[in-house]
Amino acid sequence: MTETRREQFQALRGMRDILPPESARRRELTQQFITHCERAGYQEVVPPLLEDLGVFLRVGEATDVVTKEMYDFVDKDQTRIALRPEMTAGVMRAFVQHRPVLPWKVWYAGTNFRHERPQKGRYRMFDQLGVEALGVDDADLDVEIIAMASRFFASLGLRQVTLLINSLGEHEDREQYTEAVRLYLLAHQYELSEASQATLERNPLRVLDSKRSEDQQIIADAPLVADYLSEDSANHYARVLAGLDSLGVSYTEDPRLVRGLDYYRRTTFEFAADALDSAQNAIGGGGRYDGLAEAMGGPATDGVGFALGVDRILLACDAEGVFATEPTTLDVFVIDTVSGDAARDITHQLRAAGISADRRFGGGSMKSQMKSADRSGARFALIIGEDELAAHAVTLRPMLGHQADGEQRRVARADLLFELTRYSSQTVTNQINPHPADSASADPTNSGTLT
RNA sequence: GUGGCCGUAGCUCAGCCCGGUUAGAGCGCCAGGUUGUGGUCCUGGAAGUCGGGGGUUCGAGUCCCCUCGGUCACCCCA
Incomplete structure (x- = not known):
């Protein structure tokens, strides 16, 4: 008789459940991203969630992302594998493995894992949207992908x-510059914060990213990368900027922008959401990584790409009050105050005909069923009571007050489908969850009339 | 990984400083407001191991310790 208390599980630290309606909003975001990518000739690539640990080590031995934050473990067959902390490494591995025809322009949408201390906009499991374009050295490609991301953000509002x-x-430019920065910082080592002194030993460039106030003055006077660019690099960069100017994409040059992944060469960029706090305002970033394919054991191949953080983009949207969650909609909500037989059958038949329909289970009063209909966001309540049953009819009640939906009326069951499709051809569509309303895909035996 | 703050009904929060009868509110949810009709209004109801564990005390949501989770800054990055 004593009830043992069961332990209540909760989502793992830094991981969360995405519930409706937020789940629909994320899907819509991804959908929009895909539209932009495919419009520009990028196709989807879906690399595995798990890779040999070496794949990730290859791209960033010195980065925190792979050295400290990776979910790596020994598999049952003793191989060392890891959950991907980012997508580029896996895509590059796939590229080297399959050697697709160049240029290879792909997009991805996937989940990554990083064992960090969670914070708002920074989770241990998070989604990224991104593109990689391989095999093209042209600066105009840099421009293309930057413009694409930029347009995507704008389209969200x-x-x-x-x-x-x-x-x-x-x-080589980067090496020389890094050395120059290292020497400079070393000279001012004791003026730097303790944390930055430690960073200096591992990765001098990263010190330039420090947000600590005591470092700012020293960083401000550090050598500029512009003075270390080769002629080719300088030309490439100039053409990127010119291209952005030409397309009307505004930018801010930031000579201190280094970025965390060490594989970047030449162009690097980052999108900062000014409506967010600085800790999570990086909503996307990317750049060129011309040496990556080689590092992965493939042929020397140029590459550019970017990754965008879904959670942070959504956070930015919230902060700006744009890209709101669309309320879910439904064409019809079926109310049956008799036996439930009609609700069961008609709902099924409507769906077969491509009309979205839901109902309430377990009966209930007319009033409570109407409430459910209201909450469902349905355009019409379809009511079946004793009268309708006897008359082989239903009552159609417009719920949203659209003029085009007319007044509440009695419709013969034989005419129901026709009556509803008249409206569905106008605007009875579900924006979040578009359903194919074409009768071609509907069950032919049900496409005529409802009985 | 380091430091600060927070954790009470599904949600947002009050109560904690100054321990003491059945822990409250708003929203949401459910049911009613007579004959079959939602969104407003009115009435009623259900719902809380006061994050979890331990301690102090006659007595703890209130005090102490540990722990889990969230959050902010750093770090890092999307």
């Missing part, structure tokens, strides 16, 4: 997004 851009130069 975001206005306060700043594009920060910089060039880190070719491999």
Whole structure:
């Protein structure tokens, strides 16, 4: 008789459930992103969630993302594998493995894992949208993808997004510059914050990213990468900027922009949402990674790409009050105050005909069923009571007050489908969850009349 | 990973400083407001191991410790 208390589980730290209506909003966001990508000739690539640990080590031995934050473990066959902390490494591995025809322009939408201390806009499991374009050295490609991301943000309604851009130069340029920065910082080592001194030893460039106030003055006087760019790099960068100018994409040059993943060469950029706090205002970032394919054991191949953070984009949308969740809609909500037989059958038949329909289970009064209909967001309540049953008819009640929907009326069951499709051809559609309302895909035996 | 703040009904929160009868509110949910009709209004109702564990005390939501989770800053990055 003693009831043992069961432990209540909750989602793992840094991981959360995405419930309706937020789930629909995310899907819509992804949908819009895909539209932009495919319009520009990018196709989807779906790499595995798990890779050999080496795949990730190859792209960033010195980065926190792979050294400290990776979910890596020994598999049952003793191989060391990891949940991907980002998508580029896996896409590059796939590229090298399959050697697709160049140029290879792909987009992805996927989940990544990073074992960090969670915070708002920073979760251990998070989704990224991104593109990778391989096999093209042309600066215009940099422009293409930056413009694409920029347009995507704009299409969501975001206005306060700043594009920060910089060039880190070719491999050698970057090496020389890094050394210059290292020497400079070393000279001012004891003026730096303790944390930055530690960073200096591991990765001098990253010190330029420090947000600590005591570092700011020193950072401000650090050498500029622009002085270390080769002629080719400088030209490439100039053409990128010119291209952005030509397309009307505004940007801010940020000579301190280095970015966390170490594989970037030449162009690097970041999208900052000014409506968000600085801790999570990076809603996207990317750049060129011309040496990556080689590092992965493939042929030398140029590449550019970016990754956008779904959660942060949504956060930015919230902050700007745009891209609101669309209320869910339904064509018809079926109310049956008799036996429930009619609700069961008619709902099924409507769906077969491509009309979205729902109902309430377990009966209930007319009033309570109407409430459910209201809550469902349905355009019409379809009412079946004793009278309708006897008359082989239904009552159609418009719920949303659209003029085109007319007044409440009695419709013969034989005419119901015709009556409803008249409206569905106008605007009875569900924006979030579009259903194919074409009768071609509907069950032919049900496409005529409802009985 | 380091430090600060927070954790009470499904949600937003009051109560905690100054321990003491059945822990409250709004929203939401459910049911009614006579004959079959939602969105407004009125009435009633259900719903809380006061994040979890331990301690102090005659007595703890209220005090102490630990722990889990969230959040903010750093770090890092999307």
